[in-house]
Amino acid sequence: xxxxxxxxxxxxxxxxxxxxxxxxxxxxxxxxxxxxxxxxxxxxxxxxxxxxxxxxxxxxxxxxxxxxxxxxxxxxxxxxxxxxxxxxxxxxxxxxxxxxxxxxxxxxxxxxxxxxxxxxxxxxxxxxxxxxxxxxxxxxxxxxxxxxxxxxxxxxxxxxxxxxxxxxxxxxxxxxxxxxxxxxxxxxxxxxxxxxxxxxxxxxxxxxxxxxxxxxxxxxxxxxxxxxxxxxxxxxxxxxxxxxxxxxxxxxxxxxxxxxxxxxxxxxx
Numbered sequence: 001x002x003x004x005x006x007x008x009x010x011x012x013x014x015x016x017x018x019x020x021x022x023x024x025x026x027x028x029x030x031x032x033x034x035x036x037x038x039x040x041x042x043x044x045x046x047x048x049x050x051x052x053x054x055x056x057x058x059x060x061x062x063x064x065x066x067x068x069x070x071x072x073x074x075x076x077x078x079x080x081x082x083x084x085x086x087x088x089x090x091x092x093x094x095x096x097x098x099x100x101x102x103x104x105x106x107x108x109x110x111x112x113x114x115x116x117x118x119x120x121x122x123x124x125x126x127x128x129x130x131x132x133x134x135x136x137x138x139x140x141x142x143x144x145x146x147x148x149x150x151x152x153x154x155x156x157x158x159x160x161x162x163x164x165x166x167x168x169x170x171x172x173x174x175x176x177x178x179x180x181x182x183x184x185x186x187x188x189x190x191x192x193x194x195x196x197x198x199x200x201x202x203x204x205x206x207x208x209x210x211x212x213x214x215x216x217x218x219x220x221x222x223x224x225x226x227x228x229x230x231x232x233x234x235x236x237x238x239x240x241x242x243x244x245x246x247x248x249x250x251x252x253x254x255x256x257x258x259x260x261x262x263x264x265x266x267x268x269x
Contacts, residue, residue: 001171001173001197001199002022002024002025002171002199002201003021003022003023003024004112005082005112005114005171005207006021006022006023006207006208007021008082008084008112008114009021009080009082009114009116009163009207009208010208012082013077013078013163013208018210019163019208019209019210020051020208020209020210020211021207021208022206022207022208022209023051025199025201025205027053028201028205028206028207029205029206030053030054030055031053031159031162031206031209032122032159032162032206033072033122033123033124033159033160033161033162034057034058034059034068034070034072034124034158034159035053035054035056035057035058035158035159036054036056036057036058036060036061036144036156036157036158036159037051037052037053037054037156037157037159037211038051038052038054038148038154038155038156038157039051039154039155039156039157039211039213039232040052040151040153040154040155041153051157051211054144056142056144058133058158060142060144061138061139061142061144061145061156062133062136062137062138062139063136063137063138063139063220064136066136068129068132068133069128069132070124070125070128070129070132071124071125071128072122072123072124072125073122073123073125074120074121074122074123075120075121076118076119076120076121077119077120077121077163078118078119079117079118079119080114080116080117080118080119081114081115081116081117082112082113082114082116083111083112083113083114084111084112109175110173110174110175111173111174111175112171112172112173113170113171113172113173114169114171115169115170115171116165116169116207117165117166117167117169118166118167119163119164119165119166119207120163120164120166121161121162121163122161122162122163122164123160123161123162124158124160124161126160126224126226129224130224130226133222133224136222137219137220137221137222138216138220138221138222139220140220144156145216148234149216149234155213155214155231155232155233156213156214156216156232157211157212157213157214157232158211158212158214158224159209159210159211160210160211160212161209161210162206162208162209163206163207163208163209164204164205164206164207165201165203165204165205165207166203166204167203168200168201168202168203169200169201169203169205170198170199170200170201171198171199171200171201172196172197172198172199173196173197173198174196175196212224212225212226213225213230213231213232213233214232215230215231215232215233215234215235216233216234216235217235218235218237
């Protein structure tokens with residue numbers, strides 16, 4: 001139910017595809033600015049990635065005890081109130097039914113109401129962070145680094161912005177027939193058929209976030225991938241070896257070309 005609402009929020013707000021919906025209410029507090037998440041591709045059949053929260057921040061995986069003092073700016077984003085009628089025969093309707101577990105007997109649609117109110121955006125000051133991490137190195141002995149490095153599919157990411165609610169919010173779902181007046185029941189205990197469900201969650205709950213990927217070099221240096229063109233991951237031994245061989249090949253090719261140019265000139269003289 002919470003996941004369906006956050007997905008709908010991200011879809012409507014857009015933000016160029018950078019925003020990621022928070023998958024569950026229980027993990028909402030783990031997607032704060034400078035927190036670390038792991039990005040993995042689900043499988044070759046699904047182009048979308050899965051983001052998994054961790055209990056660590058960027059500072060935790062760096063050598064040294066110096067704090068990261070990059071500022072975090074906050075401002076109001078929008079006032080979000082959404083009511084939608086979702087068909088049970090669509091993919092989104094199936095996801096909601098599986099997530100919420102309501103009684104849909106005799107129904108062909110689900111009415112969903114999300115009342116988030118005013119939401120705020122909290123984002124890391126990128127230029128300040130880039131200056132701070134210029135001389136910092138990754139601690140390869142950290143458990144998160146060891147586990148992520150051993151997996152070729154895992155990419156470490158830093159949460160750069162989060163979208164949060166500012167007041168207590170409510171979500172409600174009602175199963176019914178399309179064309180009826182869809183009614184909503186907030187926390188209605190007089191509901192034996194289980195056709196309505198509602199939840200209330202507290203203020204300052206994170207509902208969406210965005211990340212920058214990390215590319216980590218063999219010597220512990222790392223880059224923050226600030227554009228979608230740059231890709232994160234770990235530099236591999238074979239990658240470094242290939243790069244060295246590639247440079248040697250180019251060097252040998254240039255030398256052979258210079259020798260070939262030199263020999264005809266000597267013969268002409």
